Structures are given as structure tokens and as C-alpha cells.
Amino acid sequence: MPFTPLPEIFIADLSRTGSSEVLELGSGDGAFTAVLRDQGVEPVTVDRGPAAAGIRARIRGDAMAPPLRGRFRVVVVANLLRHVWREIGGPGPGIWRDLVAPGGCLWVFEDEPLSKPPAARNYRDLQGLLARLDPSGRGPLLAHRRFEILRRSWNWSGSWTSGGEANAWSVAADGVAEWLAAGVTDVGGEVDRLASAIGSDGLSYGRYWWARWQTEDEA
Ligand SMILES: C[S@@+](CC[C@H](N)C(=O)[O-])C[C@H]1O[C@@H](n2cnc3c(N)ncnc32)[C@H](O)[C@@H]1O
Numbered sequence: 001m002p003f004t005p006l007p008e009i010f011i012a013d014l015s016r017t018g019s020s021e022v023l024e025l026g027s028g029d030g031a032f033t034a035v036l037r038d039q040g041v042e043p044v045t046v047d048r049g050p051a052a053a054g055i056r057a058r059i060r061g062d063a064m065a066p067p068l069r070g071r072f073r074v075v076v077v078a079n080l081l082r083h084v085w086r087e088i089g090g091p092g093p094g095i096w097r098d099l100v101a102p103g104g105c106l107w108v109f110e111d112e113p114l115s116k117p118p119a120a121r122n123y124r125d126l127q128g129l130l131a132r133l134d135p136s137g138r139g140p141l142l143a144h145r146r147f148e149i150l151r152r153s154w155n156w157s158g159s160w161t162s163g164g165e166a167n168a169w170s171v172a173a174d175g176v177a178e179w180l181a182a183g184v185t186d187v188g189g190e191v192d193r194l195a196s197a198i199g200s201d202g203l204s205y206g207r208y209w210w211a212r213w214q215t216e217d218e219a
Contacts, residue, residue, distance in 0.1 A: 001169060003210070004167060004168045027055075075096055092151065126198075162209065
């Protein structure tokens with residue numbers, strides 16, 4: 001899902017790249033790819049899902065073992081880490097680090113589950129429900145503070161910076177409520193409760209967080 005507004009430092013990183021120097025892993029239906037295009041880049045995109053499921057990636061493959069050679073000035077993983085962090089071992093996703101060119105950076109974006117407004121809690125609960133319905137393919141939202149603990153254990157050289165913003169991108173709450181009402185298997189009344197909470201409080205992304213890892217090498 002797009003993150004609005006984008007961090008200024010991310011926009012600056014993109015502006016320093018050539019179009020083919022950006023890689024987006026787990027690009028899905030291309031919503032964030034469109035944001036990257038708006039910034040003037042045409043990323044190489046990778047996703048494991050099939051086109052029949054609405055996936056618009058140029059390359060079909062696993063983000064944990066992408067079928068790629070070469071390195072990129074900017075590697076982006078947006079709303080991907082939440083799905084894969086449990087399968088990543090102690091040293092972290094070394095393949096992501098290795099895909100970054102000297103002087104380049106890795107960007108991680110995730111929705112923040114600790115956002116307080118009821119509409120954002122509904123979004124967190126929706127993602128939790130989806131993860132329980134499809135535990136092998138999806139994960140619940142990953143909190144920034146949990147990520148900080150994780151990435152410290154990765155022990156990568158180079159430097160990390162991070163931040164967060166309120167995400168102004170709007171969610172199609174009506175479509176989600178209809179989809180919930182249309183036949184998602186209810187688990188102990190959870191679907192009904194969530195549909196009703198969305199009906200009364202709405203649905204919003206709340207805050208998002210980002211983390212940027214920069215190689216220690218010069219370009
Ligand atoms: C929530 S979507 C995010 C899409 C896009 N990055 C965005 O923010 O608009 C997560 C995507 O990650 C993909 N994905 C999850 N695990 C993956 C893996 N191991 N390899 C490649 N793609 C993966 C899913 O197929 C899905 O399209």
C-alpha cells in the first residue's frame with residue numbers, strides 16, 4: 001500500500017538513481033510501484049504471486065532468493081517484511097543487503113500496528129485476521145519496535161536510520177466491509193465484530209514506519 005507522504009530522504013535517494021537502479025521486492029499489485037514511477041523511476045519488480053492473482057511484477061520469484069544478478073542503488077521492501085520475517089534467521093535477509101550497490105541503500109516500509117485511532121486499530125485487526133486465514137502467505141503488522149530488535153541482531157555493517165509518519169493514503173472501507181460480509185469464514189464471530197467496528201469507526205492505515213540501511217562503502 002502506498003505511504004503518503006513519502007520521507008524526504010527517500011525521495012532524495014530516488015532522485016540520485018538512474019531508472020534501472022531501483023529494485024522493489026514483493027511488489028504485489030503495483031500500488032507502491034506506481035508511487036515509485038511518480039518519482040521518475042521504473043523499478044525492477046519481483047513478486048512470487050501469479051499474474052492471475054493481480055500481481056504485476058516484471059519477475060516472478062521469491063524475494064528471499066530473487067532470480068537476479070547485479071546490484072541496485074535503492075532496494076525497496078514495502079509491506080513485505082511482515083510476511084517473511086519469521087522465516088529470516090539471525091543474520092537477517094543477507095540477500096537483500098547483497099543486492100544493494102556500494103553507496104546504495106535498502107528501504108523498509110511497514111504499517112505500524114500500534115497506531116491508536118480506532119480506524120487504524122481496525123486496519124491492524126483486519127491484517128491479523130487475513131494472516132490467520134492464510135498463515136503460510138501473510139503475516140500480521142510488524143511494529144517498528146519489534147523490527148528494531150530484529151535488525152540489531154542482524155549485525156550488518158553500514159548505518160541505519162528510521163522514522164515514521166501518519167499515512168494519509170485512504171483505504172476503501174466500504175469495499176472491505178462488503179468483502180467481509182460476503183463470505184469470509186467467521187472465526188468465533190471475529191468477522192462480524194470487525195465488520196461492525198469498521199462500520200462504526202471506519203478504516204485507516206494509521207501511522208507507518210520506515211527504516212533505511214546504507215552501505216558503508218562509497219559509491
Ligand atoms: C501487502 S503486499 C505489498 C505490495 C506492495 N509492496 C505494496 O506495498 O503495494 C505483499 C506482497 O508480497 C508478496 N510476497 C510475500 N512473500 C513473498 C516472497 N517470499 N517472495 C516474493 N513475494 C512475496 C505477496 O505476494 C504480496 O504481493
